[in-house]
Amino acid sequence: MAAAEQPAAVVAALGPESHVECSGLTLEAANGRGFVLRDLSFAIERGALRPLLGPAASGKSILLRVLAGLVRPRAGSVRVDGLDLSLASDAELREFRRESVGLVGGEDLTPRLSVAANIELPLRLSGVPAGRARRQAADLITLAGLEELAGVRAERLPPLAAARAAVAAAVAHEPGLLLLDEPTAALHLDEREELVDLLRILHRDLRLTLLLATRDASLARRLGGELRMRDGRIVSELVRRSAFSRGEGERVDELAVLDHDGRVELSPEQRRELGIGRRARVTIEDDHIAVWPERPPPDTRPPWRRR
Known part of the structure; x- marks a missing residue:
């Protein structure tokens, strides 16, 4: 789409390196008592793989739903690939969810559909012809290591296979952004490693920007570069810096994140x-x-x- 034809909600000021950018993002609790997101500001560069680390009830899940275009913030702006989701029309948000973002979190699969049918479903909803949808789903089934389970109904899958199938379905329509809400929570340690290996492959091969919410500090450290969330705010960010020319190797710095008004917590x-x-x-x-x-x-x- 040419710049002159872009909808009003598309903000040209978003830098080419940022895929996600939030500024002063605020969301009131459903009961009207307090806020679940408080003046939250951060950015994620295009093509990054970032863990979002925080305890239960810190706001991770609702933040992912905001970034997926499912919940509108009360104040502030949230831009994904140049589209300001707080200003976008309902039609723009539907198109955004259909084409630009994948979300894994909660009830991701239709229980009575097979693995193959679950992966084909988002493609068919996007208007992809049946034959092409089957071929693309077959490729993802192979990539996810689910060939022997392709015909099995989702409700019969063991936890690791269900997680793999949910991820495959979430990227079937080739989104630029993949959001995952604690995808390893129900898995054993070795299963977590297998799922993370799949995510790394998809991140590399599909050139995804990937944000994974977790309470597992060891998982966040393995992925590196985590954003740390507490009480509805991003409070710090780990940044890896290479200084091999000075013989220092790689250094990891924890940087405080300033909010919209320049405050540090x-x-x-x-x-x-x-x-x-x-x-x-x-x-x-x-x-x-x-x-x-x-x-x-x-x-x-x-x-x-x-x-």
Whole structure:
């Protein structure tokens, strides 16, 4: 679609490297008491594989539903591949869900349909002819290692096979973005590794941007580059930096994420370790900002510069 023909909700300002970009994203709880997403801001580069790590009730699942175009935020913007989902029309959102995003989380398969039929279904709904849909589904069945289970109804599948089939169905229509809500939660450790191997293959071969929500810190570390979520906010991000030219190898930095208004949240662990209560002292140094407990900070200047 030419730039002049794009719908109003498409925001040209989205950089070519960002596939997902949220700014000030806020969503009220269904009962009207509090918020499930609070002034949430972050970006995911195109083609990234990112774990979203957070405890139960931290907002991971509802964030994925917002990114999938299933829930509209109360305030802020959420852009996926240039489309502002908070401003998009219902027709634009339907097209977005049909063509641009895949979601794995919850009841992903139709229980009484076979594995093959479940994978063909999104293709047929997208208007793909029956013969082509069967061929594409067969390719995905092979890739997912489900050849012997292709004719088995989804309700009869063991957990790992069901997870593989759900992932295959979610990418059948070739979306650019794949969202997964705790896909390994019901799996044993070795099964988790097998599913992650499949996700890595799909990420590479289909050139997906992939966001996987999990409570498993070890899984998040293996995938690397996690976004950490707490109380409806993205609070920090792990960034891998290579410095082989200086003989340092790879370094992983945990960076705090600033919200829409430039605020940084300290975790309970950080506050406890530093002895910070309700208030903190903030000082601007030559090359950084320091956060101290409310008591005056120590004087780190050389003795001859102190008064």
